[in-house]
Structures are given as structure tokens and as C-alpha cells.
Amino acid sequence: MTSDxxxxxxxVADLVGKLVAPGETDGAERRRLLGRLSGALAESARKARASGAGRGRWLADVFMNIAPRLPVRDYATLQEHHYGLTGEQLADDLVRTAGKATMAVGAVGGALAAAEFAAPPLLLSAPAQIVAETLVVAAxxxxxxxxxxxxxxxxxxxxGSQRATAFALAWSKQRGVTPLAPGSATLALGTAAKTALRNRLMRTLGRHLTTLGPFLTGAVAGGALNRAATRKLAEAVRADLRHQRALPPA
Incomplete structure (x- = not known):
């Protein structure tokens, strides 16, 4: 029987999947989905009785439920969706697209938080909105x-689950996966790995607290910081991957 x-x-996983799926999502739809996600996360946290240090553990658990469901495309599909680009050009386009996506989430989140900042009674909903933004950007x-x-x-x-775990932990370290490393094929989310993931998510959440500025400052800061962080991650991962294997032929 499925529990509440x-x-x-x-x-939560379904809403995050819609927010990160390929294709353009306009601002109104993005705001609507982020609003629904904020509500779902608030309900999830309430049911998990997440608070204090436990909130970080809850956040990591929620994200690991999302990770295996992310719509990761294979090489042929990526080429199809990116106008036949290959190699470094395809990688560049992926990074540009992801940077635009995280910037858009930060801008929408910042605008929502700014509206709540202007109306003190609604500020109570801001933490759930920031958690929603954090999970979408991480995804x-x-x-x-x-x-x-x-x-x-x-x-x-x-x-699928093992690969999702490997990618989530690589994200927590801001590095590429090393397939030949011992245990990479049977990777389990041990205590140290859970701590690393939790810490990375909490640092990302902390960055998104800048969206609690008044008026448009939150939107500008949230978008710019997200895009910069995504580009920095991509640079580190691409450097690792270039050392591991040459690009497929164009």
C-alpha cells in the first residue's frame, strides 16, 4: 500500500520532472509549477516532521527520490534536440541551455520571494519556495x-537507480563520474556520500536565500548566481570527462 x-x-518528483523536461516552459507555467512544488514540499516536510538538522536529511532523501526519474537523454536524442550538433559544440549548447534554465528558475523564485517580502503574512511560505528552487536547480x-x-x-x-546515484554524488562533489573507480558499478549511498549530498544541497539552498531581497533584487541575484554556478559545474565536469575519453566522432 502506498503511504501518504x-x-x-x-x-514532488513528477513536478520536478516537468520543470526540467526538454522544451520551453514559459514564465507563467514555470511559476505555476514552482508554486505547486512548494506546496507539495511543504506537505512532504510536514509529514516527515522535518526540522533543524533533520531538514537536511529530508532534503537529501527527497532529492534521491527525484534523481532516478530525471529525463536524461542519450547521445542520439541529444543530437536530435540540438540541431545535429556534436562534440564540444553539443556540450557548449547543453551548458548554455542548462544555464538559461537555472537562471530562469532563480529569476522566477526571486520574483515570488520578492512578492512575499512585500506582504509579510505570506513570507511564511518563502522557505518552501526556496527548497523548491533548490531542488529544481539541483535536478x-x-x-x-x-x-x-x-x-x-x-x-x-x-x-537506472545506480547511475542516478552516481550522477547525484558526482554533482555533490562537482566532478565527473570515474567509471573505473572501485565500486562505481554497485555504488551505494553510504553515510559519507549522504553527508556530501546533504551538504551540497544545503549550500545550494543557502545561495538561494539571496532571493529574499525586496522587489526585483531577488530575481536578479537568484538568476545570475544560478547561471554562474551551473557554468562552473559544467567546466569542472567537462575537464574531468576530457581526461577520461575522447569525444565520439562527429
Whole structure:
């Protein structure tokens, strides 16, 4: 039997999937989905009785429920969706697209938080909105990281869940996956790995607290910081992948 907590987590994963799926989502739809996600996360946190240090553990658990469901595309699909680009040009386009996506999420989140800042009673909903923004940005970046592995021909072994874990942990370290490393094919989310993931998510959440500025300052700061962080991640991951394997032929 599916529990209420499971249903809440499934709804969260479904909404994040819609927000990171390929294709253009206009601002109004993005705001609507982020609003729904904020509500679903608030309900999930309430059911998990998440508070204090436990909130970080809850956040990591929620994200690991999302990671295996991210719509990661294979190399052929990436080429199809990016006008036949290959190699470094395809990687560049993926990074540009992901940067635009995280910037858009930060801008929408900042605008929502700014509106709440101007209306004190609604400020109570801001933390859930920031958690929603954090999870969506993390999901976009993990998806980008996974797809860059496709572009560079670095195959990560294991089933879908194992690969999702490997990519999520690589994101927490801001590095590429090393498939030949011991245990990479049977990677488990041990205590140290959970701590690294939780810490990265909490640092990302802390960055998004800048969206609590009044008027448009939150939107500008949120968008710019997200795009810069996504580009920095991509540079580090691409450097790792270039060392592991040459690009597939154009």
C-alpha cells in the first residue's frame, strides 16, 4: 500500500520532472509549477516532521527520490534536440541551455520571494519556495552532468537507480563520474556520500536565500548566481570527462 509520504514524494518528483523536461516552459507555467512544488514540499516536510538538522536529511532523501526519474537523454536524442550538433559544440549548447534554465528558475523564485517580502503574512511560505528552487536547480544540474557524460562517451555502469546515484554524488562533489573507480558499478549511498549530498544541497539552498531581497533584487541575484554556478559545474565536469575519453566522432 502506498503511504501518504510516498504519494507526496511522487508528486514532488513528477513536478520536478516537468520543470526540467526538454522544451520551453514559459514564465507563467514555470511559476505555476514552482508554486505547486512548494506546496507539495511543504506537505512532504510536514509529514516527515522535518526540522533543524533533520531538514537536511529530508532534503537529501527527497532529492534521491527525484534523481532516478530525471529525463536524461542519450547521445542520439541529444543530437536530435540540438540541431545535429556534436562534440564540444553539443556540450557548449547543453551548458548554455542548462544555464538559461537555472537562471530562469532563480529569476522566477526571486520574483515570488520578492512578492512575499512585500506582504509579510505570506513570507511564511518563502522557505518552501526556496527548497523548491533548490531542488529544481539541483535536478537541472544533475541532468546536465549526466548528459555531458553521454556527449563525451563516458559510460557509467549499473542500472537506472545506480547511475542516478552516481550522477547525484558526482554533482555533490562537482566532478565527473570515474567509471573505473572501485565500486562505481554497485555504488551505494553510504553515510559519507549522504553527508556530501546533504551538504551540497544545503549550500545550494543557502545561495538561494539571496532571493529574499525586496522587489526585483531577488530575481536578479537568484538568476545570475544560478547561471554562474551551473557554468562552473559544467567546466569542472567537462575537464574531468576530457581526461577520461575522447569525444565520439562527429
Amino acid at each position: 509520504a510516498d504519494r507526496s514524494n511522487d508528486e 537541472i544540474e544533475v541532468k546536465l552532468l549526466a548528459e555531458l557524460h553521454e556527449v563525451y562517451g563516458v559510460k557509467v555502469p549499473g542500472n
